[in-house]
Amino acid sequence: MKRRxxxxxxxxxSVAVALAxxxxxxRSAYRCSYDGNPITPVYEVDIRLRDGGxxxxxxxxxxxxxxxxxGEGVExxxxxxxxxxxxxxxxxxxxxxxxxxxxxxxxxxxxxFRERSTAVAHARRHSGRLLDxxxxxx
Amino acid sequence: xxxxxxxxxxxxxxxxxxxxxxxxFVSSSRVYxxxxxxxxxxxxxxxxxxxxxxxxxxxxxxxxxxxSWPLLYVxxxxxxxxxxxxxxxxxxxxxxxxxxGVIQILKPLSFLLIGxxxxxxxxxxxTETAPLFRRKILFLSLVSILVAAESGAEVAYLxxxxxxxxxxxxxxxFDLPDRKTALLxxxxxxxxxxxxxxxxxxxxxxxxxxxxxxxxxxLSGPGGRAAGVLGAAAVFSLLNSAVTxxxxxxxxxxxxxxxxxxxxxxxxxxxxxDSALATAFAIIGNFSPLWAVLIMLTxxxxxxxxxxxRYAANLCFLGIITIGASLAMVTVHLLF
Numbered sequence: 163m164k165r166r167x168x169x170x171x172x173x174x175x176s177v178a179v180a181l182a183x184x185x186x187x188x189r190s191a192y193r194c195s196y197d198g199n200p201i202t203p204v205y206e207v208d209i210r211l212r213d214g215g216x217x218x219x220x221x222x223x224x225x226x227x228x229x230x231x232x233g234e235g236v237e238x239x240x241x242x243x244x245x246x247x248x249x250x251x252x253x254x255x256x257x258x259x260x261x262x263x264x265x266x267x268x269x270x271x272x273x274x275f276r277e278r279s280t281a282v283a284h285a286r287r288h289s290g291r292l293l294d295x296x297x298x299x300x
Numbered sequence: 301x302x303x304x305x306x307x308x309x310x311x312x313x314x315x316x317x318x319x320x321x322x323x324x325f326v327s328s329s330r331v332y333x334x335x336x337x338x339x340x341x342x343x344x345x346x347x348x349x350x351x352x353x354x355x356x357x358x359x360x361x362x363x364x365x366x367x368s369w370p371l372l373y374v375x376x377x378x379x380x381x382x383x384x385x386x387x388x389x390x391x392x393x394x395x396x397x398x399x400x401g402v403i404q405i406l407k408p409l410s411f412l413l414i415g416x417x418x419x420x421x422x423x424x425x426x427t428e429t430a431p432l433f434r435r436k437i438l439f440l441s442l443v444s445i446l447v448a449a450e451s452g453a454e455v456a457y458l459x460x461x462x463x464x465x466x467x468x469x470x471x472x473x474f475d476l477p478d479r480k481t482a483l484l485x486x487x488x489x490x491x492x493x494x495x496x497x498x499x500x501x502x503x504x505x506x507x508x509x510x511x512x513x514x515x516x517x518x519l520s521g522p523g524g525r526a527a528g529v530l531g532a533a534a535v536f537s538l539l540n541s542a543v544t545x546x547x548x549x550x551x552x553x554x555x556x557x558x559x560x561x562x563x564x565x566x567x568x569x570x571x572x573x574d575s576a577l578a579t580a581f582a583i584i585g586n587f588s589p590l591w592a593v594l595i596m597l598t599x600x601x602x603x604x605x606x607x608x609x610r611y612a613a614n615l616c617f618l619g620i621i622t623i624g625a626s627l628a629m630v631t632v633h634l635l636f
Contacts, residue, residue, distance in 0.1 A: 169621045172621050172622075173621070173628055176626075180630075180633060181636070183574040183575075183633075203387070
């Protein structure tokens with residue numbers, strides 16, 4: 163009998179821990195503003211709006227797609243160095259288009275690096291090429 | 301070398317257990333060789349009395365070594381901010397891939413054997429004449445070699461980390477279409493393996509629970525003939541471990557993290573820390589039948605027969621509970 167109580171207690175506690183983890187997870191923070199996809203932090207692109215709003219995208223492709231589709235009121239774009247996770251101004255970042263797909267849903271192949279050497283190494287390793295800053299506002 | 305509070309604790313345990321493991325190996329080998337060749341009852345009793353401290357030391361060291369497995373991962377997690385490119389434990393393991401691979405094989409192996417020895421020691425202590433003493437000492441000398449080797453490798457590993465070493469991110473390995481788990485799944489289940497992997501995971505785990513339940517019933521009943529079922533459960537637990545690992549990378553981790561294209565279990569532990577507990581439950585559950593077989597093989601003696609059956613039954617019960625808990629936790633994450 164004692165054994166059954168122990169088994170029941172372990173199972174109930176395990177379910178409770180898992181439920182607590184699910185309930186307290188902040189899901190809203192991880193969704194892309196363009197396609198609703200979950201955001202992998204190392205590929206995140208943020209667009210800050212003049213009205214104080216912040217849009218978060220799961221990839222460079224999604225952010226570009228949103229801009230092309232008439233995104234307005236952009237104050238600044240922030241990209242993420244996928245090596246260190248550091249947030250960068252696109253003007254000082256290096257962009258590489260390679261065979262490595264960051265998100266199969268969008269098919270994004272554009273990668274962001276802070277260091278030119280890392281960008282070149284990634285391009286060499288994964289049949290890629292360096293791109294100009296895609297967020298240049300004319 | 302990267303120094304965090306966890307490095308200090310892990311290194312301290314590794315150095316201490318490494319040195320003591322060498323002492324244990326020398327002492328237990330001497331005791332065993334002294335017993336070999338049919339020592340008299342008096343000689344054996346003397347050896348047992350002399351070995352009291354040896355066994356106590358072994359118990360303390362081996363319990364500490366059991367805990368050092370999860371502690372190693374906590375230490376590696378603490379290195380993430382110091383290694384550019386790493387976003388999780390996987391990146392950290394890429395700083396010294398060869399040594400990391402060796403340690404990740406030695407750790408579970410020593411966890412299994414240490415568990416086996418601790419059970420054998422406990423079983424022997426339940427008897428009046430300690431009939432398993434000789435086997436226990438031989439087993440201890442073998443486990444001590446492994447513990448010494450593992451501790452040495454762990455010290456070399458932790459000391460060899462270079463801060464600011466550039467490493468790769470898990471996404472460039474686990475998220476590629478030709479990752480190992482995807483290739484393995486597609487070669488066994490076909491290209492469209494996706495929908496079949498989770499049912500296979502549940503089927504495999506529930507089959508193991510069923511086998512353990514059957515073994516438990518037989519061991520708890522009179523006669524207790526469960527060797528066949530227990531052996532089948534032990535062999536099946538190896539297969540189940542492989543199925544669980546593949547399902548964890550391919551399906552469970554992306555679902556738990558809500559990142560459908562990210563297949564890294566190390567990131568899963570980071571995003572949902574309770575998944576580390578589910579992983580620990582799965583490991584203990586899969587090790588339980590192996591421990592039961594190990595204790596049945598090493599602890600067989602007329603004086604231990606009653607206890608041995610109870611021990612094996614308890615291990616089956618442990619396996620049922622822990623696999624059940626792991627399945628329940630994973631199911632909650634998959635449903636919500």
